Amino acid sequence: VTTTAWAAAGAGAFGMLVLALLVRWRTRRSLVRRLSSVGARLDGGQAGGGGSLDDAITRLERAAEVSGEQSYELRARVGRLALALDVLQQGVMICDEDGEIRYRNAPAEAFTGGRHGEAIAHQATSEALSTALAGQPVSRGVDLFGPPRRNLRLSAFPLHDEHRTIGAVVVVEDISEGRRLEAVRRDFVANVSHELKTPVGALALLAETLADEEDQAVTQRLSRRMQIEAARVGRIIEDLLDLSRLEAEESPVREPVTLHLIVAEAVEEVRPSAEQRSIELHVASISGRLQVLGDRRQLVSAVFNLLENAVKYSERGASIEIECETNGREVAVSVCDHGIGVPTTDLERIFERFYRVDRSRGRDTGGTGLGLAIVRHVATNHGGRIDVDSREGEGSTFTLRLPAPGGLVALPPTG
Numbered sequence: 001v002t003t004t005a006w007a008a009a010g011a012g013a014f015g016m017l018v019l020a021l022l023v024r025w026r027t028r029r030s031l032v033r034r035l036s037s038v039g040a041r042l043d044g045g046q047a048g049g050g051g052s053l054d055d056a057i058t059r060l061e062r063a064a065e066v067s068g069e070q071s072y073e074l075r076a077r078v079g080r081l082a083l084a085l086d087v088l089q090q091g092v093m094i095c096d097e098d099g100e101i102r103y104r105n106a107p108a109e110a111f112t113g114g115r116h117g118e119a120i121a122h123q124a125t126s127e128a129l130s131t132a133l134a135g136q137p138v139s140r141g142v143d144l145f146g147p148p149r150r151n152l153r154l155s156a157f158p159l160h161d162e163h164r165t166i167g168a169v170v171v172v173e174d175i176s177e178g179r180r181l182e183a184v185r186r187d188f189v190a191n192v193s194h195e196l197k198t199p200v201g202a203l204a205l206l207a208e209t210l211a212d213e214e215d216q217a218v219t220q221r222l223s224r225r226m227q228i229e230a231a232r233v234g235r236i237i238e239d240l241l242d243l244s245r246l247e248a249e250e251s252p253v254r255e256p257v258t259l260h261l262i263v264a265e266a267v268e269e270v271r272p273s274a275e276q277r278s279i280e281l282h283v284a285s286i287s288g289r290l291q292v293l294g295d296r297r298q299l300v301s302a303v304f305n306l307l308e309n310a311v312k313y314s315e316r317g318a319s320i321e322i323e324c325e326t327n328g329r330e331v332a333v334s335v336c337d338h339g340i341g342v343p344t345t346d347l348e349r350i351f352e353r354f355y356r357v358d359r360s361r362g363r364d365t366g367g368t369g370l371g372l373a374i375v376r377h378v379a380t381n382h383g384g385r386i387d388v389d390s391r392e393g394e395g396s397t398f399t400l401r402l403p404a405p406g407g408l409v410a411l412p413p414t415g
């Protein structure tokens, strides 16, 4: 009994062992099959049915290595693209096929904030992206009322692969500066035409009257009037030429010029009109050593324009003080009058071309409205600036500041 029992037990145990081995072998087979199928999927090859566990693991290792390299290369490519897009001035946003934003470059971040103008831009870009997703390219302008006021141009396009639309891209461009320059140019042409129209019209009328006039005294008066109008046209043209020369000058002359000579020359030029109105010019004694680097003719014309205004906008018998000083970094020439002054609301605008506080009076004083525009241009051409301090009814001080020669190594580009 015992022997038979032992034999039966032995056979049972053996059976179990065989069964366990069989199960293990099948599990292993299926494992190998699964491993090689993963490997095949990774390296894009054919799934091989057979092979040992070793083969399958080797294949898997090779595939992992290749796919690691590929994903590194892919990440590098995406990174390069993103960096390149960040350099652009335009904002770029890309959405997927569901309209979800998947990418925006650094400039585009500016359009997604919470401020009012940005909210409008955000809304407009979202709309452009959905229209593009529907297959319709978009090109439209968006005006943000600021401040600062901005004009944007949006262009959106659908992104198609071979089979379907996989997303859309929108490009946002800030065209404010271009718009502003366009408006400045338009205004300028309109202003020039308007300014010339008045004296030229007067000339035509005077000439017509002169033709039928026989009284000697009247003809003389008419011809004097004609000379005045012709001189006015001449002054406008002269100032316009000065301005365009200032703008065209790409590398202005840079020579050391002595400040007191510039001031003396400008004072001599303005003296006749000052004397005519009994206006005294007081020039504070200027150190002969004060120098600036620049174009003598331009600098004289800037100081002359300041002096001419001081004389023109002062009462008869008033006085004007001219001073020069330096703090080592810059040199300042100031022209101080006790005339009518400039209302605070006009202070910012008097440097614009043709801007006059009182247009009708501008005609009487014979001004072209270009003098201060010329002064500002000369100042920026020399890397300096023009400041004004003025009180209506009390007087004005205009100060032309220029870099002192020591600090004048690198000049900003003229513009």
Ligand SMILES: Nc1ncnc2c1ncn2[C@@H]1O[C@H](COP(=O)(O)OP(=O)(O)O)[C@@H](O)[C@H]1O
Pocket: 305, 309, 310, 313, 337, 339, 340, 341, 342, 350, 351, 355, 356, 357, 358, 362, 366, 367, 368, 369, 370, 371, 372, 373, 396
């Ligand atoms: N010293 C000043 N005092 C008062 N107003 C001034 C003075 N300088 C300039 N302005 C104002 O600024 C305007 C622009 O000056 P400017 O460009 O020289 O033109 P304008 O030919 O009229 O003198 C003038 O029309 C005047 O209204």
Ligand SMILES: [Mg+2]
Pocket: 305, 308, 309, 367, 368, 369, 370, 371, 372
């Ligand atoms: Mg003037």
